Amino acid sequence: xxxxxxxxxxxxxxxxxxxxxxxxxxxxxxxxxxxxxxxxxxxxxxxxxxxxxxxxxxxxxxxxxxxxxxxxxxxxxxxxxxxxxxxxxxxxxxxxxxxxxxxxxxxxxxxxxxxxxxxxxxxxxxxxxxxxxxxxxxxxxxxxxxxxxxxxxxxxxxxxxxxxxxxxxxxxxxxxxxxxxxxxxxxxxxxxxxxxxxxxxxxxxxxxxxxxxxxxxxxxxxxxxxxxxxxxxxxxxxxxxxxxxxxxxxxxxxxxxxxxxxxxxxxxxxxxxxxxxxxxxxxxxxxxxxxxxxxxxxxxxxxxxxxxxxxxxxxxxxxxxxxxxxxxxxxxxxxxxxxxxxxxxxxx
Numbered sequence: 001x002x003x004x005x006x007x008x009x010x011x012x013x014x015x016x017x018x019x020x021x022x023x024x025x026x027x028x029x030x031x032x033x034x035x036x037x038x039x040x041x042x043x044x045x046x047x048x049x050x051x052x053x054x055x056x057x058x059x060x061x062x063x064x065x066x067x068x069x070x071x072x073x074x075x076x077x078x079x080x081x082x083x084x085x086x087x088x089x090x091x092x093x094x095x096x097x098x099x100x101x102x103x104x105x106x107x108x109x110x111x112x113x114x115x116x117x118x119x120x121x122x123x124x125x126x127x128x129x130x131x132x133x134x135x136x137x138x139x140x141x142x143x144x145x146x147x148x149x150x151x152x153x154x155x156x157x158x159x160x161x162x163x164x165x166x167x168x169x170x171x172x173x174x175x176x177x178x179x180x181x182x183x184x185x186x187x188x189x190x191x192x193x194x195x196x197x198x199x200x201x202x203x204x205x206x207x208x209x210x211x212x213x214x215x216x217x218x219x220x221x222x223x224x225x226x227x228x229x230x231x232x233x234x235x236x237x238x239x240x241x242x243x244x245x246x247x248x249x250x251x252x253x254x255x256x257x258x259x260x261x262x263x264x265x266x267x268x269x270x271x272x273x274x275x276x277x278x279x280x281x282x283x284x285x286x287x288x289x290x291x292x293x294x295x296x297x298x299x300x301x302x303x304x305x306x307x308x309x310x311x312x313x314x315x316x317x318x319x320x321x322x323x324x325x326x327x328x329x330x331x332x333x334x335x336x337x338x339x340x341x342x343x344x345x346x347x348x
Contacts, residue, residue, distance in 0.1 A: 010074070010138075010139055011024075011074075011139075012027075012141040012202075012203060013141060013202060013203070015265075015317045015318065016242040016285050020314075020316060020317060022346055023346060023347060024320045024345075025073035026338075026339060027073060027143075027319070028066075028072070028325075029325040031076065032062050033062075034328040035328050035332070035335075038065050039065055042058065042062065048093070048094060050083075052078075053125070054124045054125075056131055059078045063078040064136070067136065067140065071339055072140070072339070073140055073141065075132060075142050075143065077128060077145060077201065079125055081147025082102070083125065084122070084146065084152060084188050085156050086121070087118035087122050087188070088111045089111065089114045090111075091104075098160075099161045100160060101159060101160055102155055102156060105159075108177075108181065112184055115187060115188055119195065129144060129200050129201050130199045132200070143201065143202070143203045146206060147207050147209070148223065148246075149222075150182065150208060150211070150222045150223050151207065151210045152189075153167065153178065153181050154167035157170050171222060172218075178222065187233070189230050190230045193230070194233075203241055203242055205245075207246050208223055208245070208248060209248050211223050211247040211249050212248065212251075214253075216253060219250065223257065224261055227247075227263070228261045231243055231261060235262075243262070243264050244264065244266065244267055244287060245258075245261055245263040245265075245266050248267075248269045249269060251271070254266060254272075254276070255276075255280065264284055265284050265287055266284055266285075266287065267286075267287040267288050269288065269324060270292075272323070274312045277318075278312075278313070281313065281317055284317070285319060286316070286317070287318075287319035288319075289322075290306065290309065291305070292327045292330070295326065296327050296329065296330045297334075298333070298337065302337060306338055310345050
């Protein structure tokens, strides 16, 4: 009897299992969104942004739009990192042209009291995952995600996107209060990711978008520690899907992050040097690091950088991606240019 699988394992799962594939899998952070005309058309018909995230039919369609247009190997759930604060009882809304706004930070007691109801509030996101997985080809992977606890906390503390000075000052002046907030976010984030994995997400990712400018001891306390605890809680629930961590701006601290969090892969930002990637590949898969500005600029410089990244890291477990999210006015032709080069690559 032939017991071999009838469909190939998604490339991203092979790479996160530390296999070296003939070419790296490719996907882009923010690959579903404003640079696509089909997204903009749907956005005009929709209500506010948060309503789109909580509409499984609409969110699934947005998740799948880039998969229909491009040969990406991986889809990533269309959602937002600020769904958790809203589920925990903090007011969250988006101002047109300005970005997210949050109401006053609730008390820790109030946040804790919302932990159970938050799971029900976030249930539509699980339905989105189920819809996407049902439609997505089996050889293409699906990533679920959440914001890193520190990054989410910065929005909750400051009430908007900013330079994070107030949040970082809070980390020094009110360490016990911040730790209490992070503890609630760790618990809520773990429950949210468990739900996504049970719904069909094959990879889970933690986006710590504001990990830069943190001293080593603070980085250990508010980035490494919370990520490790999230992963431990998810694993304790019997979830075995691989994790990718993205401590953007972590620089040299990324090596310690990999050693102490339990991630299976680490996303690197645009500044990551070739040697750092090679060292990390001895322990985990790496992802990144194409500059989104270069993707927007295009031309021969883009080709050269894509070739350089393929050559320097494809001897180890590597996922081709950007070093941060795709920029909204990026020409579609430039995305096609990169994908043709990556999908046509074959490791010597």
